[in-house]
Amino acid sequence: MVVVAAARREEGKETEKGRKKWLQLWWLRPWLRMQLQQLQLGKNRRKGKKRLGYGCGCSDVIAAAYAAVVSAKEEEEESSMVEGVAIMAMAAAVVVVVVFGKEKKRNENSSSMDNYPTQFPTQQSSSSSTSFRSRHPSHLSSNRIGITPVFGSLRGGSSSGFSELNDEMRATTSHGDAKNEMKPGKKKENRVRKPRYAFQTRSQVDILDDGYRWRKYGQKVVKNNKFPRSYYRCTHQGCNVKKQVQRLSRDESVVVTTYDGVHNHPIEKPNDNFEDMLNQMQIYSNFWS
DNA sequence: CGGCTTTGACCTGCGC
């Protein structure tokens, strides 16, 4: 399985009339689908992994983009591992490419999972750093992106993301099949099949619009964290996907998003429409001018 | 009026 995710950073915008502004990502889906096709073409040429891009470390939108792609792809192969992650940055735009491979090397201590963070570049483009405002200038240097798919319910998948923020990540993913992922000795397979993905994104906008409709059903303060955790559920009938969004107290420019489950329905946004995409690009065009 | 957020109460698993 190959997954390509694309996303783009949006300027802070703060709030308009007290309402938080959503980070719009859905409009990139047509482009994203093209990238996916290209990747699969290259794969047919049996030329190994693709490693796209270079770029900056800003990753505001990985979570939403990834979720949008993962739930939209037609053939669902559950036992897949991340083979590569690349990020391209064009001015203020951030493009995230996630390449998933088959499960072949899944029993190798999940090494690929622990290695792919190294592929993230660490420097940040100057244009996008302006959107961080001057509130946390010290944190800009340690820009580390995290995508941590949590295979708590997939077979044999105990994955740990990035070492720095592991504690917080564990806190978000410690429910449900927690016993499976925390204990190396206990390998439970074919249990529940709901994947659980956790992401760290660096954004001042903690509401990511991945194209799906979410209804907030709870907010809780967690221990040792000064920011509350928000609970969302997909509003689609019969779809039981949930997600949690939490901002780290250690580094409040990082937002951790945990997706629980895979949507069983398509996205509801008017994607696949080039006019909409062009409109959005015009809206955002001032960022890379 | 419909859809969503807010928010305290309730539930549940777990450790002592």
Place this chain on the structure above:
DNA sequence: GCGCAGGTCAAAGCCG
């Protein structure tokens, strides 16, 4: 059992 901490419910309210 008890209490804590995290997850969920649901009534009330907000907003276009």
